[in-house]
């Protein structure tokens with residue numbers, strides 16, 4: 096029967112509504128999904144855009160999605176190196192999604208955030224905790240070095256804390272391999288972390304400059320201030336080259352000072368090797384154990400230990416196979432480190448399974464029966480944790496009360512919320528677990544006997560607290576002292592009356608906008624005084640690009656920028672567009688939209704992660720602001736009101752322009768991480784490769800060529816999340832035309848290809864002795880560059896103004912089912928000298944490590 100008119104109208108309305116809904120989904124500006132990941136919230140902001148917390152749609156595992164521009168060579172570099180690292184102290188890169196304009200990296204989520212923020216929160220880190228965290232950092236660096244990779248931008252901001260509070264190395268944007276070059280020339284990093292030889296523009300050994308940066312990190316962790324940090328960048332550099340740092344004896348002990356001074360030797364050859372550092376007394380007992388662990392992992396990987404060998408992996412694989420998955424394809428992706436959809440899925444599923452295993456078989460230490468065991472085992476662990484040097488002393492008095500008393504030293508220092516609430520933290524250290532439960536007041540869902548016991552002793556201990564105070568050790572004493580200082584400082588902070596000094600600080604702090612004045616606590620006779628000259632801890636983002644003068648070792652960094660008004664205006668335009676983006680409304684989570692998006696992502700393009708379109712919702716923005724605020728949380732936070740924080744955030748655009756335009760000014764000294772391109776080389780064409788000289792090709796990833804798009808892109812980079820220019824250089828020196836002949840090669844790694852050609856390719860690994868390069872060894876010229884695949888420089892309309900590596904013209908998602916780079920980039924171009932599809936082939940993976948393994 097023909098529907099009535101009313102029914103017809105209803106049907107029409109329903110169709111129209113569906114149609115409109117579909118249309119609005121298509122035209123939605125807000126980015127909600129990328130590949131298989133649903134964006135949840137913004138957790139940070141990198142050089143090229145926001146960093147999102149996301150959930151993997153198939154496994155519901157949390158990851159971080161970091162956006163990078165395809166046209167940024169550092170992004171290529173980052174992915175290239177990062178995906179080869181598989182170690183517990185390095186953030187895991189699960190998947191890489193390449194869209195039309197962007198590269199998205201799905202990374203292991205580290206809820207503890209940056210070590211920098213943690214340090215700001217704690218003001219300075221107690222020595223024992225320093226030893227532990229620093230050993231973990233060393234573990235990550237040692238692993239990377241053993242694969243002949245140097246990080247070159249080691250700093251507190253590039254170390255994250257995972258859910259267990261473990262340090263993890265991240266941000267491999269400046270990384271390069273040293274297998275083909277003994278000494279490097281390209282100056283990159285962050286000024287305050289730079290070794291003297293870098294400042295002096297000497298050829299340098301990458302390993303040794305990393306060790307210097309580690310020294311800066313250790314010093315800063317202990318003191319809460321940086322050893323060489325002046326408002327004037329030139330002064331900072333002079334200090335780095337000529338002066339030794341001063342030590343605060345209240346904060347550092349003799350071992351610590353010894354280690355820091357060794358790491359900060361001006362002569363790179365005098366700096367110790369990483370195994371030597373890890374064996375240093377200051378780091379014990381953590382150092383040795385991490386050294387052994389790292390070497391074990393390296394050995395296993397070197398010998399090609401295979402994935403899918405553990406019981407859990409085999410079980411999981413079997414289940415997948417039964418479900419109809421192509422397990423061969425999964426294996427292939429994982430073994431080849433493709434970082435595509437399949438390997439991302441596998442890693443995340445495996446993690447989920449591991450977690451379920453742990454839940455199914457909880458640790459005995461958490462059961463009622465193991466209370467005694469926990470407490471017994473806690474004694475030596477505490478002994479080694481809190482005061483390794485007083486082991487004997489502690490060993491004699493391993494009573495429960497003693498343990499709790501020791502515990503109180505660290506319990507007074509609040510960890511970041513997500514660390515405090517971390518179950519894993521408790522697992523890792525039962526005593527810490529007790530502390531976090533009780534001090535954070537976190538309600539435990541099912542209090543068991545262990546928890547009851549804990550609370551009982553805790554309350555008893557509190558009652559007897561003052562009376563039971565025991566002198567423990569110099570180190571613990573100093574912890575106590577600092578704890579008292581911290582408390583005293585807290586009470587001062589809360590006091591409505593502020594000393595003139597502090598209000599003075601507030602002014603400085605508010606005016607400067609960028610620096611966090613950090614009062615130093617000088618404990619004398621139990622009293623806390625504020626120093627008139629207060630050191631500070633600033634955040635040094637890799638956020639500006641400065642061209643180091645090649646004429647003078649301490650020359651003007653910024654002269655180049657003055658000649659680049661276009662780049663600066665591009666920058667401001669970009670800033671404006673970013674501001675606009677932040678005004679967009681909330682993202683709604685649309686189930687239907689998700690389905691549609693998924694289809695899209697499974698097609699050739701995963702998704703379009705267009706930053707200009709990826710408009711975060713207001714909640715995201717506000718979260719981001721919160722984020723930013725947390726960055727400027729200083730010890731002096733009582734003196735920084737919200738408005739000043741906000742003004743800093745808002746003032747970033749102009750600040751970034753000023754700082755990029757100014758020369759060695761005060762501002763530029765604060766925004767001083769850069770990647771110098773003058774010694775870098777442009778991408779190589781096949782033709783050029785044959786005829787060119789490769790002078791100064793310090794890297795093997797693509798570099799800016801004459802008037803390259805990269806320059807323009809960098810110029811339009813968003814303002815860094817801390818109100819400064821993006822981390823890496825904005826001003827890349829324009830190379831003259833001939834300099835395009837100075838080439839770099841993209842070392843295409845085997846896993847981007849599907850074939851098995853590279854099976855059995857030798858893997859280069861460094862031994863500890865390899866890492867000690869003879870001082871006289873010079874950097875190879877680029878002629879020594881390995882015979883690796885080369886991508887041509889394909890000019891577009893204007894060959895001078897648009898030279899960029901063809902790699903960036905790819906239009907196929909890396910995470911696509913085939914995982915092949917598209918050959919589209921070879922088309923529609925002035926293809927003189929262009930690389931033909933057949934020429935993209937597997938080459939020796941210099942860094943190829945064998946197979947994945949279970950680091951946990």
Ligand SMILES: Nc1ncnc2c1ncn2[C@@H]1O[C@H](COP(=O)(O)OP(=O)(O)OP(=O)(O)O)[C@@H](O)[C@H]1O
Nearest residue numbers: 138139140141142143146159202203204205266822
């Ligand atoms: N794996 C992660 N887990 C949690 N947060 C992360 C992770 N990676 C990055 N973030 C957050 O995102 C912020 C920016 O990330 P990151 O520093 O790696 O980006 P970037 O592009 O290198 O930025 P910049 O160049 O400004 O340092 C970090 O400060 C951190 O807060």
